[in-house]
Amino acid sequence: MEARKLIDISMNLPHCALRIEDGSDSVAGPVSATGNGLPRGRALQGGIMECGGAKKKTVKGSDVVIEHVRKSFGEFKALDDVSIDIRKGEFFSLLGPSGCGKTTLLRIIAGFEAPEGGSVLLDGQSVLPLPPDARRVNTVFQNYALFPHLSVFENVAFSLRLKRAPEAIVKARVSDYLALVELQAHASKKPSQLSGGQKQRVAIARALINEPSVLLLDEPLSALDAKLRQHMLIELDSIHDKIGITFIYVTHDQQEALSVSDRIAVMNSGAVLQIGTPQEIYEAPATDFVARFIGETNLYEADVTAVSGERVDLLTAEFGAIVVTATNPPPAGSRISWTIRPEKIRIGHTEPRAARDGINVVSGVVAEPIYSGFQSKFYVDTASGAQLKVIKQHADWSDEGPELAWKDDVWLSFSAEDAYIVEVRR
């Protein structure tokens, strides 16, 4: 948990992008190799190493450059001029709703679809002329696609058998990769005798044994139940850390993408809307769609009344005058959309005492409290008739007063630093 938090913080820093110079397979610098199994030790440019006690990370694999890729199925434009740079060793997610083109893009990289235009380069070399079996990429399929007539062992051994590898090498390698996914005990079983999670792991071992430079994962966890999904996600992350190759992960689940990715490309209707770290995507969505698709949000329109530096004054129909921050503020008079995340809003029975400049305060009535175990969500009606979503962790010892209930009068407050301008309308 602690490690994860540190990583999260690091991702906000602009200099933290993982950049590996040509030809170097592992990152130089003062790296500790305690190997304590914590996910994601991140080596940074200039030999900075974050995450106390994280293990050495080997970066292998290829960089993948997708340039102006277009693909349509009949009238339907699956991909419309998509360009993405994926770095060597990166855990990169393609995130979007179904039909956004993310799976088509993955299939183009794998070689199962040919684009109508554009190029796909692996380490600078175009892979488009190559058939799927000649590409140094392997895929973990959504439905696992395990060979039902072969045992777990033979499924994993499949690509080695194709290369007619000697029996001794096959045995050694297969058991290595079965060990990686902790399935040694199931080697002689048939896929039909395995649980969903086990099948998934066979599919991963089978794809990795070929030592691809890029692993493509097509919604690999979508067939698993929520708990198992969480578990497999952590396993995937640790496998990525051990193997060190580029992972391209397709998912429609923003939670999955946020928790494991180095960077995410959010897609919709065949176009890439935003590429960034999970923090950038979540904290500074580039479009209304991204803001709505990633997590829950409150999204409103407003007019810019004044700009001073990064501080922007807005006039909203819902809350009157409020203040937000923007790194690239639009000029006064612009019509914009802005957002505040539900968990960034403080909710309480009493008016916030220490309200200073830059804190927006709104009063309202709890219209709908939704209890969900570890937290509660409140729909709060404001005097203007707008409704705000607020998420609150349950009270701990430091909180005062009773829990919030239905029809309570409440005070909402949020900082200008947590409210962002998303799109400029005009």
Add this chain to the structure above:
Amino acid sequence: MTRLPGTAKTPGGLYAAPSLVWLSVFFLAPLAIIVAYSFLTPGALGGVEWSPTLDAYRAIANPTFGKVTVNTIIVAMGATAITMLIAIPCGYYMARSEHQNILLMLVMIPFWTNFLIRIYAWIAILGNEGFLNDLLLSLGLVDQSVRFLYNRGAVMLVLVYTYLPYAILPLYSTIDKFDFSLLEAARDLGASKMSAINRVLLPNIRGGVLTAFLFTFIPIFGAYAVPLLVGGTESYMLGNLIADELTKSRDWPLASAISMVITLVTTLGVLLLLRANGTSVLGGDDHEAAEPAGEADALGAAR
């Protein structure tokens, strides 16, 4: 008799009664008659005399029978192999096509015409004064009619034509259920198109291949009308031999004995095939969970 345990008591047995009666009367009884006849003495004008003998089986040792059997096996194997080679790609194409219903229809349409009439249609096409020869002559490709009919090739061609639908249908229905993403997975793992088909498609549609093989091989092995109408002396098959013994030589016990041999050979063949298929489906697990391996490869190094 084949009275299953508890047939009289359980309702299941009662429900099975009509089909049991049907099978007993129309399948087992004729079979019993053939078995019995094969051990009897031929009557002077056909039929049998009720004095048991093994003469019929001794007569089988005759070299003619051996020659006809070899020819039958060659024709049956050849025609079945060609049928399968055509039927597998056809079934595959049908299963992947968007126009499955139209294609299914096209496969079924020949059944609307009588089997014998379709053979005569082939005679009309391939005969010395048939359409094909007319065409070749009028195009000047040949000087005189080509003798297409009355040889082994013509028999095989018409047999393949006749039994192709029986092979295509079970193959189509099996391939239709096949998960084609498995082929993509195989390609992804480095298999060429052909090796993906050999290593992944064929093992998984094995049931359909077996059914198609049996549906083709068994009737072709017992073929009678096709070699009779489009075959010559060299393509004389066991079916024709039986018919001739029955109607011309009037040696019913010999005809019955030859039938018995065919029945035994095909039954044995089918049983062996089913068993081989069954064991290899369940088998192939000769790889034990391998022992922990050394640090020989890159993975070991990465750990």
